[in-house]
Amino acid sequence: GAVVSQHPSWVICKSGTSVKIECRSLDFQATTMFWYRQFPKQSLMLMATSNEGSKATYEQGVEKDKFLINHASLTLSTLTVTSAHPEDSSFYICSAKVRAEVTGELFFGEGSRLTVL
């Protein structure tokens, strides 16, 4: 099946620094990738939809200058948390849609746990 890999799987950073999380589709081309945020014991909150070669579409309430998303190729999307603060600590999960997949099935990365001190 399709494999999506995230890196790093966990990261600890100081307040005020920026952190980049990568999401790669390893064996397929992903025209669309999605970034989610998950708080403990809660469901996934969609942050943004990223299409290869175009600007990401952010959900209401998500600061696009805070969470920079780049989807420069068909196999890589990145999420950069800029000037991170403790309230940005969370589990970030990416998912990818296989080109021509019509059912809407998504393949998920392993998640990246961010802790901001």
Next chain:
Amino acid sequence: GDSVTQMEGPVTLSEEAFLTINCTYTATGYPSLFWYVQYPGEGLQLLLKATKADDKGSNKGFEATYRKETTSFHLEKGSVQVSDSAVYFCALSGTSGSRLTFGEGTQLTVNP
């Protein structure tokens, strides 16, 4: 808009017990329906899916049937194992197939 409602958790069962996790949805048209499972500290894995009414998705002993008349997609397993302990998410994809809408998730704990 589209929405998914799951039964509230957490659910705690003994090994070999029968499992049902209810899921109902609201959507226009004919969505695709999914169950995803999340093990501790990991991302989500597709457990099963159904793309049209009356379809039954099945995998690893889990089953769910797409019931359009009751707008439901309940997850069932006849005999749970300790290794089934995880969070289960019901989700739907609208007719455009462009994004998933998730339920709140149900934490399942199976005790030996």
